[in-house]
Amino acid sequence: MVEKSKGARAKLREFFLENIGIKLDSNTLREVAGISEWARRVRELRNEEGLEILTHNDRSDLKPGEYLLITAKPKPSFERSISxxxxxxxxxxxxxxxxxxxxxxxxxxxxxxxxxxxxxxxxxxxxxxxxxxxxxxxxxxxxxxxxxxSNLTLNRPDTIKLIAQVRRAPSSDQLDVLKWLVGKFPKQAEEILGRT
Known part of the structure; x- marks a missing residue:
């Protein structure tokens, strides 16, 4: 079990790293963190430390309230910049x-x-x-x-605007969008590719 002297963020970091590739639910993470603000600590791990913690926004096989750390190697992260x-x-x-x-x-x-x-x-x-x-x-x-x-705006772009933005993007960015979509919707991508 995790020591009580550690902060919630450190407890969550350790727990995620011990459970790479395993779906974790919000109740478990709340219990591990020991605080009601556990979701904020998860966002900090993702945004400030670069841990690749996925949610239903990233993959269609994850339900709301499910989290998945896919690798221990951190991605580039962002520092807090609001004074x-x-x-x-x-x-x-x-x-x-x-x-x-x-x-x-x-x-x-x-x-x-x-x-x-x-x-x-x-x-x-x-x-x-x-x-x-x-x-x-x-x-x-x-x-x-x-x-x-998180990551929503009041003016969400419709399909036509999204496609127009992707069409204007360089090919390398278009491929990155495709990889992200295939990663989020693997079953649907397989069905579409199987039909062609």
């Missing part, structure tokens, strides 16, 4: 309430089994989609909404 001053400004500007559901910091959250609402700073347009860390692109968001809103 404490900017965080304080955004929280104050947003009245210490979630800008998606209206939950107030410190009060019991309606959609999280009455747990105390904790606020984070979220991007309106995610960094992976070209968003910046400017104050105008940041908002206060609770843990519940932050988990559900």
């Amino acid at each position: 404490k001053e900017t965080r304080a400004f955004v929280l104050d500007r947003n009245g210490f309430t979630c800008q998606m559901c209206g939950a107030a910091a410190g009060e019991p959250h309606l959609f999280d089994n009455g747990r105390v609402t904790r606020l984070h700073i979220g991007h309106i347009i995610d960094k992976s989609m070209g968003g910046t860390d400017d104050r105008g692109n940041l908002r206060a968001i609770c843990s519940v909404c932050n988990e559900g809103a």
Whole structure:
């Protein structure tokens, strides 16, 4: 068992590394971390340490609430770049309430089994989609909404716009998109390729 003196992030890192290639569910990860903010620590492992932890957003065979570390070798990662001053400004500007559901910091959250609402700073347009860390692109968001809103924007592109963007991209980027899609939908790709 993992020592109690370790932080939640270290416990989760160790647990994932001991279970490479094994689907892990959110209840198990919450128990291992020992805190309610376990999902944030998983995102930190992914974004700041580069661990390739996949979810249902990455592979169609993973259900919501399932996580899978595919390799111990980390990918390039991103440092946190939002200063404490900017965080304080955004929280104050947003009245210490979630800008998606209206939950107030410190009060019991309606959609999280009455747990105390904790606020984070979220991007309106995610960094992976070209968003910046400017104050105008940041908002206060609770843990519940932050988990559900990761990598989504209010204006989601439709199929025609996505295809147009892919068509304009260099061939190497198009191949990367294809590899990602085949990785996310292996069964469907096999069916399509089997028909041709």
